[in-house]
Amino acid sequence: MSRVAIVGVGYTDFRSITPEVSWKEIMYKAASRAYHDAGINPRQHVDSFITCAEDYWEGFSIFDEFTPDQMGAVLRPMITTCGDGIHGLANAFMQIKTGMMDIVAVESHSKISDLITYRDVVLFSFDPVYNRPLGGHPYYIAGMEMRKYLETTYTTEEQCAHVVVKNKKNALSNPTAGHEADITVDAVMESQPFFEPLKHLDIAPLSDGAIVLIVASEEKAKELTDSPIWIKGIGWASDTPWLEQREWSQALYTKLAAKKAYKMAHMSYPPKEIDFVEIDDKFSYKELQHIEACGLCPPGTAGPLVTEGYFDPGGALPVNVSGGSLGCGNLIDASGLQRTMEIVLQLRGDAGSRQLEGETGLAASWRGVPTASGACIILGV
Amino acid sequence: MEHVACVGAGMTIFSRRLKETGKEMCYEAVRMALEEAELELKDIDTVVCGTAPDAFDGIHMKGENLLDGCGGSKKTYMRVFTGGGTGVLAPIAGWWHVASGLSDVCLVVCEEKMSSCFPHPQSAFAHIWDPILERPLNPNLVWIFAMEMNRYMHVHNIKKEDIALVSVKNKKNALDHPSAQLAANITVDDVLNSEVMAWPVQRLDISPPSDGAAAMIFAREDVVHSITDNPVWVEGVGWCIDSTMWTNRDLYFPQYVAKAAKMAYRMAGIHNPFKDIDVAEPYDPFDYKELHHMEGLLLCKKGEAANLTKEGVTQRDGDLPTCPSGGLLGVGNPIAATMGVKACEIYWQLAGKAGKRQVPDARTGVCQAWGDLMQYGSVMVMRS
Amino acid sequence: MEKYPGEALSLEEMKKVTQEKWSPRVKYAWSCGEAMSRFLNELKKGKLIGRKCHTCGRVIFPPKMFCEICFKPTDEWVYLPDTGTVMTYSASYLDKDANRITEPILVGVIAIDGASEDMGIMHYFGEMTADEITFGKKVQAVWKPEKERTGSVTDIKWFKPLKE
Numbered sequence: 001m002s003r004v005a006i007v008g009v010g011y012t013d014f015r016s017i018t019p020e021v022s023w024k025e026i027m028y029k030a031a032s033r034a035y036h037d038a039g040i041n042p043r044q045h046v047d048s049f050i051t052c053a054e055d056y057w058e059g060f061s062i063f064d065e066f067t068p069d070q071m072g073a074v075l076r077p078m079i080t081t082c083g084d085g086i087h088g089l090a091n092a093f094m095q096i097k098t099g100m101m102d103i104v105a106v107e108s109h110s111k112i113s114d115l116i117t118y119r120d121v122v123l124f125s126f127d128p129v130y131n132r133p134l135g136g137h138p139y140y141i142a143g144m145e146m147r148k149y150l151e152t153t154y155t156t157e158e159q160c161a162h163v164v165v166k167n168k169k170n171a172l173s174n175p176t177a178g179h180e181a182d183i184t185v186d187a188v189m190e191s192q193p194f195f196e197p198l199k200h201l202d203i204a205p206l207s208d209g210a211i212v213l214i215v216a217s218e219e220k221a222k223e224l225t226d227s228p229i230w231i232k233g234i235g236w237a238s239d240t241p242w243l244e245q246r247e248w249s250q251a252l253y254t255k256l257a258a259k260k261a262y263k264m265a266h267m268s269y270p271p272k273e274i275d276f277v278e279i280d281d282k283f284s285y286k287e288l289q290h291i292e293a294c295g296l297c298p299p300g301t302a303g304p305l306v307t308e309g310y311f312d313p314g315g316a317l318p319v320n321v322s323g324g325s326l327g328c329g330n331l332i333d334a335s336g337l338q339r340t341m342e343i344v345l346q347l348r349g350d351a352g353s354r355q356l357e358g359e360t361g362l363a364a365s366w367r368g369v370p371t372a373s374g375a376c377i378i379l380g381v
Numbered sequence: 382m383e384h385v386a387c388v389g390a391g392m393t394i395f396s397r398r399l400k401e402t403g404k405e406m407c408y409e410a411v412r413m414a415l416e417e418a419e420l421e422l423k424d425i426d427t428v429v430c431g432t433a434p435d436a437f438d439g440i441h442m443k444g445e446n447l448l449d450g451c452g453g454s455k456k457t458y459m460r461v462f463t464g465g466g467t468g469v470l471a472p473i474a475g476w477w478h479v480a481s482g483l484s485d486v487c488l489v490v491c492e493e494k495m496s497s498c499f500p501h502p503q504s505a506f507a508h509i510w511d512p513i514l515e516r517p518l519n520p521n522l523v524w525i526f527a528m529e530m531n532r533y534m535h536v537h538n539i540k541k542e543d544i545a546l547v548s549v550k551n552k553k554n555a556l557d558h559p560s561a562q563l564a565a566n567i568t569v570d571d572v573l574n575s576e577v578m579a580w581p582v583q584r585l586d587i588s589p590p591s592d593g594a595a596a597m598i599f600a601r602e603d604v605v606h607s608i609t610d611n612p613v614w615v616e617g618v619g620w621c622i623d624s625t626m627w628t629n630r631d632l633y634f635p636q637y638v639a640k641a642a643k644m645a646y647r648m649a650g651i652h653n654p655f656k657d658i659d660v661a662e663p664y665d666p667f668d669y670k671e672l673h674h675m676e677g678l679l680l681c682k683k684g685e686a687a688n689l690t691k692e693g694v695t696q697r698d699g700d701l702p703t704c705p706s707g708g709l710l711g712v713g714n715p716i717a718a719t720m721g722v723k724a725c726e727i728y729w730q731l732a733g734k735a736g737k738r739q740v741p742d743a744r745t746g747v748c749q750a751w752g753d754l755m756q757y758g759s760v761m762v763m764r765s
Numbered sequence: 766m767e768k769y770p771g772e773a774l775s776l777e778e779m780k781k782v783t784q785e786k787w788s789p790r791v792k793y794a795w796s797c798g799e800a801m802s803r804f805l806n807e808l809k810k811g812k813l814i815g816r817k818c819h820t821c822g823r824v825i826f827p828p829k830m831f832c833e834i835c836f837k838p839t840d841e842w843v844y845l846p847d848t849g850t851v852m853t854y855s856a857s858y859l860d861k862d863a864n865r866i867t868e869p870i871l872v873g874v875i876a877i878d879g880a881s882e883d884m885g886i887m888h889y890f891g892e893m894t895a896d897e898i899t900f901g902k903k904v905q906a907v908w909k910p911e912k913e914r915t916g917s918v919t920d921i922k923w924f925k926p927l928k929e
Binding site for chain 2: 773825873884900
């Protein structure tokens with residue numbers, strides 16, 4: 001059966017604020033670059049367009065309305081996925097697999113700096129009867145989950161701090177990153193407690209940015225490029241939305257999503273078959289939790305492994321060499337595309353000074369507090 | 382491409398206010414669909430949720446909140462959203478989940494709880510407008526329809542009394558629909574005498590906001606025959622969006638609907654829509670919209686839809702029964718959950734399960750939804 | 766006829782069921798970006814400005830930095846007259862919260878002269894009654910005094926019939 005590949009990448013820098021461009025203009029920039037990279041004209045060659053967005057991040061009811069022009073999608077098939085960028089890629093994958101589409105453009109962006117009351121909007125996503133009336137800053141949910149994860153897996157706060165140090169340092173080699181820094185574990189441990197045990201530096205700061213990926217059928221991919229990056233497997237899943245019924249120590253949604261992706265990719269032992277990983281780290285502990293959920297190491301071992309340098313760029317399984325969300329900034333629902341984009345650049349050999357060796361990469365996303373939804377994609381040459 | 386069929390559907394009643402929460406409405410619609418298909422939730426491997434602005438339910442990322450009611454917990458779950466077009470776009474997404482080979486059985490659930498929005502769901506529509514060009518003018522949603530309706534009437538010289546016939550037809554058709562909120566025997570005069578909202582739109586030209594949910598189950602060909610001997614096949618799908626700038630186009634004809642229709646008809650092998658299609662469910666949030674969309678669906682020439690209505694062609698016993706369910710005008714308009722009177726209706730019609738609304742010998746049907754700022758068309762063709 | 770699930774409530778009954786109320790604090794400050802920033806600044810000066818795409822030749826109004834048909838950047842700024850023709854209109858007896866009003870708000874789409882065909886904006890009509898508006902009528906912008914303009918579409922009060 002015909003394969004599906006990523007043939008074009010376009011992106012803007014990831015910065016805390018982008019006052020000089022509107023959300024339309026930032027999308028246009030990323031889209032133009034992606035079409036140029038793929039060598040296509042959206043008005044002639046792209047069969048379908050997909051954006052990943054949520055109304056309240058943008059400030060519009062029906063954000064869908066404000067997307068086609070800057071993507072080149074006027075009078076074309078287009079949809080909005082209310083999901084992470086990898087959910088959008090999943091739709092593109094499926095549309096191409098039906099045989100109906102050959103080339104699909106997938107976009108996601110964060111213009112979160114336009115949102116003044118971020119905390120209130122995140123709180124607005126909580127269950128209106130059971131959770132929201134408690135008020136407070138919604139990130140306490142992540143604090144509670146971290147507490148449970150640390151207790152169940154015997155991971156320590158210091159080990160989580162290592163994740164912050166690693167990712168921010170990795171970001172120094174990533175020209176698009178917005179929150180790069182060379183800091184120490186002590187600096188993280190001494191940073192102000194916010195939602196104990198989460199400290200200030202454990203939390204990825206917000207960033208703006210836009211990313212567009214061009215997905216194509218095998219036939220078209222081979223016409224367009226000598227280095228198509230094949231989607232070997234993709235999976236997405238959601239755990240229960242009820243906070244009260246979740247199993248807090250593990251990221252079940254990532255486990256289920258990864259399982260589906262591995263099955264599609266015919267992988268029987270992922271830790272050996274995956275060369276590098278880009279995984280969600282909106283909070284430091286999340287990186288460790290997600291690595292374990294992907295089955296890349298047994299539960300409770302990610303903490304010790306990160307301190308040993310196992311997940312460093314020079315380690316046995318590099319994780320988040322791009323800097324992740326801690327280093328690049330939290331791109332909200334565009335985070336998954338940022339992860340995927342990094343894998344694509346690595347596999348193409350276009351990762352500059354942070355280039356890694358390898359033929360297969362995994363990107364995994366999470367939609368953030370209070371969701372238990374995520375997606376995984378496995379890419380290879 | 383896998384051949385995909387609908388094997389079951391369900392919906393709640395549509396009402397201005399339902400007691401059930403959003404999750405509960407989803408659950409009821411899903412339960413009904415699973416019962417009809419004689420399946421259990423464990424037989425479903427992917428779930429697609431279609432639901433329109435979060436502002437109505439009052440929950441940001443409401444797709445995440447609703448997912449358990451949709452049966453998506455611990456499953457492969459995705460939400461899609463294209464404003465009012467979601468009612469047909471969500472089943473199209475369900476179709477591609479299965480047609481791609483990724484899923485054997487996909488459950489599609491659409492939900493809307495407009496009554497949560499106080500003082501009136503209209504207020505949520507304040508945020509569909511461009512913040513720079515339009516919001517400072519304090520627009521009301523009805524204005525944009527009024528302007529489109531006025532343009533349509535002007536270009537084709539159509540009178541209000543001819544358009545009002547659609548409202549009369551659909552509200553009457555809805556008397557036979559178990560979910561109907563607005564079924565009634567009204568007359569053209571009732572419409573013409575109803576309160577003017579924004580000329581030329583009057584109260585009885587419009588479908589009011591509703592709460593409701595609907596569900597459909599799609600399955601792959603190999604699997605279909607073990608579920609039912611009465612499948613309804615998805616033969617064609619199409620969707621299309623036009624530019625954000627609705628003020629930069631002539632509103633008299635929905636080109637985006639025509640493009641979506643052509644996409645679906647090409648796939649379904651339909652060359653003469655009026656002849657090849659036995660029953661149609663175009664999106665009818667306003668009476669003139671049914672006519673506008675009939676033309677967009679290429680079911681007749683531009684400007685001709687009103688004549689077809691006058692001649693009785695679109696009645697249930699006519700040559701092209703249109704909105705036999707009673708549509709949004711008769712049953713209700715819960716934005717995304719209108720799937721219940723569009724895609725579900727075509728399914729029930731073609732499966733011979735439409736009860737008193739049944740159009741005889743319906744083999745091929747088309748349903749269409751419309752959304753955004755006079756911008757989006759989604760079309761699905763089904764055959765039994 | 767079988768009954769489908771769901772329990773309808775009247776407005777009175779709605780007040781009696783248990784409810785949880787919430788008013789979200791949702792505030793945004795959208796960056797206007799290059800095109801809209803210039804557009805608004807010109808409005809403050811009492812002028813309308815569009816952008817021209819040299820490839821398709823269209824003069825786009827309101828202006829955009831990219832042409833959505835050619836999918837390339839637009840090429841030059843073009844000042845436009847503040848006159849136009851009525852593309853469509855409505856007389857609204859509802860305000861933005863759907864409350865009834867007795868004096869209708871006259872609103873419509875005006876195709877601005879000098880821009881490409883059908884390039885319109887939505888705005889109010891004034892100094893005419895609902896019966897006097899017609900399709901294709903020529904209209905002219907009525908501006909607020911300079912010191913009252915803030916750089917908003919409301920710097921134009923309304924469009925009135927063009928005096929020949």
